[in-house]
Amino acid sequence: MREVTNRSMEIRLKIWRQESPESNGYFEEFLVENISPEASLLEALDSLNERLTLENRRPISFDSDCREGICGTCGFVINGRPHGPFPGVTTCQLHMRMFEKAGLLVLEPFRGGPFKVLKDLIVDRSGLDRIIQAGGFISVSTGSAPEANSILVPKNLAEEAFNAAACIGCGACVAACPNGSAMLFTAAKIKHLNILPQGKAESKKRTKNMLDAMINEGFGACSNHGECETVCPKRISLETINFAFKEGLSS
Amino acid sequence: MIDPKIPDGELSKKWENFKSSSSLISPSNRRKFRIIVVGTGLAGASAAASLGEQGYNVVAFTYHDSPRRAHSVAAQGGINAAKNYRNDGDSILRLFYDTIKGGDFRSREANVYRLAEISLQIIDHCVALGVPFAREYGGTLDTRSFGGTRVSRTFYARGQTGQQLLLACYSALERQVANGTVKLLPFKEMVDLVVEGNRARGILVRDLLTGRLERYAGDCVILATGGYSNVYYLSTNAKKSNATAIVRAYKRGAGFANPCFTQIHPTCIPRSSETQSKLTLMSESLRNDGRVWVPKDPSMRAKDPREIAEKDRFYYLEEWYPSYGNLTPRDIASRAAKRVCDMGLGVGPLGQAVYLDFADAIKRLGKNVVYERYGNLFEMYQLITGENPWEFPMKIYPAPHYTMGGLWVDYTLMSNVEGLFVIGEANFSDHGANRLGASALMQGLADGFFIIPYSVPNYLASAGKNTLAEDSKIFDFSEKQITNTIKDFLEADGDKTVEEVHRSLGKIMWDKCGMSRSLTGLKEALEEVLVLKEKFKSLIRISTNDERLNDSLEKAMRVKDFIDLAEIMIRDAIERDESCGAHFREEHQTSDGEAIRNDERFAKVQIWFDRGEPALETEDLKFEFVKPSERSYK
Numbered sequence A: 001m002r003e004v005t006n007r008s009m010e011i012r013l014k015i016w017r018q019e020s021p022e023s024n025g026y027f028e029e030f031l032v033e034n035i036s037p038e039a040s041l042l043e044a045l046d047s048l049n050e051r052l053t054l055e056n057r058r059p060i061s062f063d064s065d066c067r068e069g070i071c072g073t074c075g076f077v078i079n080g081r082p083h084g085p086f087p088g089v090t091t092c093q094l095h096m097r098m099f100e101k102a103g104l105l106v107l108e109p110f111r112g113g114p115f116k117v118l119k120d121l122i123v124d125r126s127g128l129d130r131i132i133q134a135g136g137f138i139s140v141s142t143g144s145a146p147e148a149n150s151i152l153v154p155k156n157l158a159e160e161a162f163n164a165a166a167c168i169g170c171g172a173c174v175a176a177c178p179n180g181s182a183m184l185f186t187a188a189k190i191k192h193l194n195i196l197p198q199g200k201a202e203s204k205k206r207t208k209n210m211l212d213a214m215i216n217e218g219f220g221a222c223s224n225h226g227e228c229e230t231v232c233p234k235r236i237s238l239e240t241i242n243f244a245f246k247e248g249l250s251s
Numbered sequence B: 001m002i003d004p005k006i007p008d009g010e011l012s013k014k015w016e017n018f019k020s021s022s023s024l025i026s027p028s029n030r031r032k033f034r035i036i037v038v039g040t041g042l043a044g045a046s047a048a049a050s051l052g053e054q055g056y057n058v059v060a061f062t063y064h065d066s067p068r069r070a071h072s073v074a075a076q077g078g079i080n081a082a083k084n085y086r087n088d089g090d091s092i093l094r095l096f097y098d099t100i101k102g103g104d105f106r107s108r109e110a111n112v113y114r115l116a117e118i119s120l121q122i123i124d125h126c127v128a129l130g131v132p133f134a135r136e137y138g139g140t141l142d143t144r145s146f147g148g149t150r151v152s153r154t155f156y157a158r159g160q161t162g163q164q165l166l167l168a169c170y171s172a173l174e175r176q177v178a179n180g181t182v183k184l185l186p187f188k189e190m191v192d193l194v195v196e197g198n199r200a201r202g203i204l205v206r207d208l209l210t211g212r213l214e215r216y217a218g219d220c221v222i223l224a225t226g227g228y229s230n231v232y233y234l235s236t237n238a239k240k241s242n243a244t245a246i247v248r249a250y251k252r253g254a255g256f257a258n259p260c261f262t263q264i265h266p267t268c269i270p271r272s273s274e275t276q277s278k279l280t281l282m283s284e285s286l287r288n289d290g291r292v293w294v295p296k297d298p299s300m301r302a303k304d305p306r307e308i309a310e311k312d313r314f315y316y317l318e319e320w321y322p323s324y325g326n327l328t329p330r331d332i333a334s335r336a337a338k339r340v341c342d343m344g345l346g347v348g349p350l351g352q353a354v355y356l357d358f359a360d361a362i363k364r365l366g367k368n369v370v371y372e373r374y375g376n377l378f379e380m381y382q383l384i385t386g387e388n389p390w391e392f393p394m395k396i397y398p399a400p401h402y403t404m405g406g407l408w409v410d411y412t413l414m415s416n417v418e419g420l421f422v423i424g425e426a427n428f429s430d431h432g433a434n435r436l437g438a439s440a441l442m443q444g445l446a447d448g449f450f451i452i453p454y455s456v457p458n459y460l461a462s463a464g465k466n467t468l469a470e471d472s473k474i475f476d477f478s479e480k481q482i483t484n485t486i487k488d489f490l491e492a493d494g495d496k497t498v499e500e501v502h503r504s505l506g507k508i509m510w511d512k513c514g515m516s517r518s519l520t521g522l523k524e525a526l527e528e529v530l531v532l533k534e535k536f537k538s539l540i541r542i543s544t545n546d547e548r549l550n551d552s553l554e555k556a557m558r559v560k561d562f563i564d565l566a567e568i569m570i571r572d573a574i575e576r577d578e579s580c581g582a583h584f585r586e587e588h589q590t591s592d593g594e595a596i597r598n599d600e601r602f603a604k605v606q607i608w609f610d611r612g613e614p615a616l617e618t619e620d621l622k623f624e625f626v627k628p629s630e631r632s633y634k
Ligand SMILES: Cc1cc2nc3c(=O)[nH]c(=O)nc-3n(C[C@H](O)[C@H](O)[C@H](O)COP(=O)(O)OP(=O)(O)OC[C@H]3O[C@@H](n4cnc5c(N)ncnc54)[C@H](O)[C@@H]3O)c2cc1C
Pocket: B038, B039, B040, B041, B042, B043, B044, B061, B062, B063, B064, B067, B070, B071, B072, B073, B074, B075, B076, B077, B078, B079, B080, B161, B162, B188, B189, B190, B191, B224, B225, B226, B227, B236, B237, B238, B241, B242, B244, B245, B281, B401, B402, B423, B424, B425, B426, B437, B438, B439, B440, B441, B442, B444
């Protein structure tokens, strides 16, 4: 069981600083002392920021919101890997106790494809929204839906759709991909909607439009490196991409 | 003066009557009306998408980088609907009654009945949009139970129902963006409401990337900006959730209803460190199978719970509330947890936790079934606490979670400021003094998908098109005020960070205007908050004078508004001299600690207006259909 501790630890952070999209970036190093191992990594940054503020220095800009792994707002590269070294978690779910032996963490923004640094660790991921605009929906307007149970969805199909729909749009897949491809993101939405009976009618058009949009937005093409799968905090599998490829071929 | 504008007719016919008599706008004229939607969570995204589908010219704002981040995404447990697929006696009437009773008879009958009616359509529409709800083997929809009900009417998508519903609304919204009916503006925070002649004319927005103030005029304004639990600093809400939009509307004349009605959720992960930035909810659905207990003897508090014998455990919910057991409503379960901890039986490092135990469920159902139902919640718990809930019972404690209070709206969801609609958690409408689980998602979607598309056209048809010019004086006035505030903050030279001030505010509110409230405590809280309010500018320091992307400036603007809100929350709690639902005044309780309501004096909505000082008006609640009774779950 977790013990009551007043333990504290320290950690060195080497962080990417960049004032604006136009300015040049650089690394800056900080020592964070007296932080509880029970604190999250983002809470360690919070307290660093409070200290910097009182010292009249510019705090580190990073984005986060739910802080429980579901909104997809947070995310940076930690020691070379998006969302850090542990599989199946987002940056906000990392706790300092996981880094007791780490000594130094290097924090960099998600880079890749059209992602542009807005400030420090915050990047512009709006390209992902535009991929959804191209076809990541079922065209049904409010008021026109049939009785819910008139559409039967076998349990295993619902589960499979859910696994793909679990994507949180964080962009880690893009940051991990040597090509800066958003294929895992795009394929997840294609699969979620295409395998459900409700989404079948538009499946061909959806697949083509979304894949085209991905390239037009400046993301790279997928050449099956598989890096995306290993960093995906929601464990969306490469098989999802294979599914989308097949759908693409038949469309 | 306060007229809820409830349509005539029998309860079950009111909404039908409203719809069939409301005014319409012809398809070719719709695009001439510009509708401003602030907030793109469940409520805002569903409203913007539906109005876009009808052909209106919609502009939607969010401070997030994408609508998919809205706090709705974090809802875990599920969404209610009176489908009665289980054949277990559910009906519109029963959902209506459960909600009225759950809210401790402090909500409007007509609104709640409409909500129960619409619940059926919501599930239909969400399925059509592709929400991967849990299914039975035969392919039909599965349901589970939530607190305060004895039927199984909660639809869910694992422990991520909010995420799946939000993504469906987001998809519908992006489809309209692609169609050109909705213009979506992310990274924009509304910092003022522009009102002229008691009519909402538009909003002032701060672009969070450039720092520029921008003006947007519209024919009506819809606020869907979520709840204000972050007034407590630590809550289950997302870090950025804030009350600025509704507080600014209050400052510009909108009434704020029942601000003291805030919900403390019984099952959250307790605080574990000084730097804690937020609390995490463990879904109420866990109480379907988890049993809540503490050791009977304080000396066993530190013992390994697995070694505490059955006879030495106090399953206090099951004992105190045998007919609902672990599924009593939230306010009751939270207070019971506080009571056993106050009795010295609490567990965990600070004695501020109770056990939520799955050992019996795992034995009865097997690990697989439990995993299927709650797998992701177990993982989340383990990640945060470092403890394995398959081995040890979870430790939980109540935390601020939801706000029933919000801007006052009439039956059409319009505030007293004409043309200002308020939907989702931001309004006060349907949950009275306590919300039942899985009914916020239902309400947000009812508002956005099915009510706003009738009530907004009805308003526009009578108000007519009359958009204000964006260079008009009233916009200048607002921009000048906000520019000054920003300038003041950037120059602020105190010795505290904004976070620090926010933490002090949170502590005052949690200690004195939280789970349990006394007149003495509330009066102290009021004084302390007024001091914070007066000193705020001199206390804080913003590290850089960067007008562009600047988190501490953003936070300062939000915390300033939280302080104003805290003031009316406390005043409201003082004025409401009774206990009801989540509002527990220590002066009004039975010998075994149950709330004592006072219907004669307080069967009403308390509405606050900013007239230099906060001023109180009330709306009487008329119960024509149900008779308020003692709310017993024993
Ligand atoms: C952890 C958790 C679990 C929950 N689980 C459940 C559940 O299982 N079932 C249930 O029914 N309910 C649940 N709830 C409650 C429910 O999720 C919320 O009440 C509901 O989602 C609120 O939706 P909303 O659309 O009103 O607001 P939100 O989803 O909070 O959206 C607010 C929107 O407004 C925007 N915004 C706010 N202010 C401004 C501004 N000034 N300028 C521009 N944009 C602004 C934000 O960017 C965002 O887009 C849960 C709540 C929490 C905290």
